[in-house]
Amino acid sequence: MKIATFNINGIKARAEALPNWLDAARPDVVLLQEIKSVDEAFPVSLFEDRGYNVATHGQKSFNGVAILSKLPLEDVTRGLPGDEADDQARWIEATVVGKTALRLCGLYLPNGNPAPGPKYDYKLAWMERLRARAAELIAGEEVALMAGDYNVIPQAEDAARPQAWVEDALFLPQTRDAFRRIVNLGFTDAFRTRNPGPGHYSFWDYQAGAWNRNDGIRIDHLLLTPQCADRLVDAGIDKEVRGLEKPSDHVPVWIELDL
């Protein structure tokens, strides 16, 4: 089962590039971030025509997450627990059942800039809520994954120019500490287990020719519970998508699971 995460930076702007990638890459499941659309405006038929079931958690203009799946989506829940007052659409869960059941968690973690400030406070608070949900997945010994745009550069090797990010909310020590607290519950960074070393990125800024200079960062991650990591077969980044017509600033990151 091929599962991908892809921050599309707006479903309306990606109405051609996203289906083109789906037709070429043929993932079984896709966790989408930044759909920037309300649920009613999401072009469901675009994906149903290709054999996908669709679950969305959108809002107007900003954020928004969705799941596409060739298998039926069961037990869909929306919103990250822990703060009833948080109305930002950044979290969605669903279960798909292949040879065994797999719990999917799709996430769009807050950017947090500028730091320090209220946006950074929100990021750290959101990460603490994420840690709590992550601990439940570990405790339940679930075959589960949490995938999406984490807006976290885990290590210096995950940036082409790490020195440019030292005061950025994506790379501050407090951000990386919070990310490690989650990973260290027992998760596997799927891409890293299959692709060690520097030079692997999932985001290139639209500005300053970042793509042409390969000035990227790796901030889109798939974290697997131990029971899920047991089934990991392969992982990769579809880097070439960044060079196609009207691309998102992120590219798909994918795994193959024996499920």
Place this chain on the structure above:
DNA sequence: ATGCCTCCCCGAGGGAGA
């Protein structure tokens, strides 16, 4: 680089992104 693009809102130009 307190931002060189691109997204969203909609129908100008500002907020947000990373």
